[in-house]
Amino acid sequence: MELRTLGYFVAVAESGTVSAAADAVHVTQPAISRQIRQLENELGVELFVRSSGRLQLSAAGRQFLPHAQDVLRRADGARNAARSYAAGRLERITIAAPTTTLTDVIAPFLATLGPDDPMPTVIESDPREAYDALRHGADLAIATEPPPARLASAALAVLPVWAYVRADHRWHDQGSVRLKELATETVLALTPAFKPRQILDRALERARVSAPSVVDCSNPQVAQALAAAGRGAAVVSDDPRFGLHPLEIVGRDGPLRIELFAAWEPGHHAAATLDELAARLREFCVERYGADVAPTG
Template sequence: MELRTLGYFVAVADAGSVSAAAAVVHVTQPAISRQLRQLETELGLELFTRGPGRLSLTAAGQQFLPHARDVLHRADEARAAARTYAAGRLERLTIAAPTTTLTDVIAPFLATLTDDDPMPTVFESDPREAYPALRHGADLAIVTEAPRSTLAARALASLPVWAYVRDDHPWHGRDAVALHELVDETVLALTPSFRPRQILDTALARLGVPLDRVVDCSNPQVAQALAAAGRGVAVVTDDARFGLWPVQIVGRDGPLRIDLFAAWEPEHHAAETLAALAARLGEFCVERYGPDVAPAGHVGQMGREY
């Protein structure tokens, strides 16, 4: 079944005669009549009743007409999409991001988009699922470790790992605490599958200092809520909530920080558009959190910045 033939069928149905349809589609009447006969033979249906000078849709033809219109409409959409892809444009943008990044970075960034930007879709993604997400429909993945070299990537920000305390805690008002000071606290930390916890554990191992009182939390907002309830010190990378005070944690090698990267497939049809969006996202992080979060490095091959 050819799209052209379906177009002739719809044209005749709308015009009411082969001669009128021929004038619309600029094809001879015999050619249209022949195509309609072939379509009826292929479908095993009589689509028209033929009278003097005019064709009328049969009951089967009336039921088939919406399907034919739908196929032609979808074909037009596919052609338009192909033109968009060929031009390197994006009409829709799918972003995979970890929970904290989605809430505190991606969502506020989306609020800055303009009418000229693609329509975004964002879904929560475990960092381990980011790369499969790129292979299964995501255009951009936000990850917390340097992406593999086969991907195009850009460093976005280097954000602090905070110790959040209440206003009645001795650390309230301080800018920073030494990592070993956590030993005397009940630490409300994310589970080991989360990158902030991994950074904390690695820093503790380098210092040779174990924590005796750690409460695992499956959600960073829960950790802050427990800190606000006086149950301990929340160690997360989220923005402050519940009136808590953020204190930077300084380990043996300096302040604990989590790096954010944007990654995408270098063969993506809109790779240049994705690179531009990643650059804007990095600029947004600096505007939101200050120049201290700007990643050191330069833009290199495939837009990689380290």
């Protein structure tokens, strides 16, 4: 069954006569009549009742008509989508990112999208596997690890790793805390699979500071909740919750920072659009967190 033949059938059904349909689709009347006969033979059912040289839809034709119209609409949609792809545009975009990044960066950014932007789908990925998601349907991956050289990429932001304490904590009037001082407090840290914990552990090792008393937390919001309950200082990269007071953590090489990257396949049909979105996301991070989070490289 060819789309062209379905188009002839719909044209005759909607215009009421073969001659009017022929004018509409710019073919001869005999050609349309042959195509309709061929379609009926293929389907094994008469679509029109022929009487006195006129065609009227049969009962089967009336039931078949909406199916044919739907197929043609879908075909038009597919053609339009292909033209959009060829022009480097995206109708939909799938973004993969770790939980914290989804909550604090991606979701707020999506709220700024306009009607001409692609419809986003967001999937949560393990921080260590975000770039692998590009092999499995994701268009854009956001992660805290530098992307492989094979990928097109952009640095998005350099964000602080915070120590959060209650507003009545002894550090409440400080803007920062040194690692040696932090080590005197119970630290509510994420598990070693998370980038903020890895950064903290490396900083402690470089500064040769004895490891603090650490309570492992599998979720950054849980760490902050425990800090709000007065159980220690939560070391995370999330935005503050529960009225906690943020402190920059200063190590041997300066404040602890976590980098954020975007990456995509260089051969993606909409690579230019993804590059533009990454640039917009970088600008959004600067607007949200301040100019000092802008990547320098």
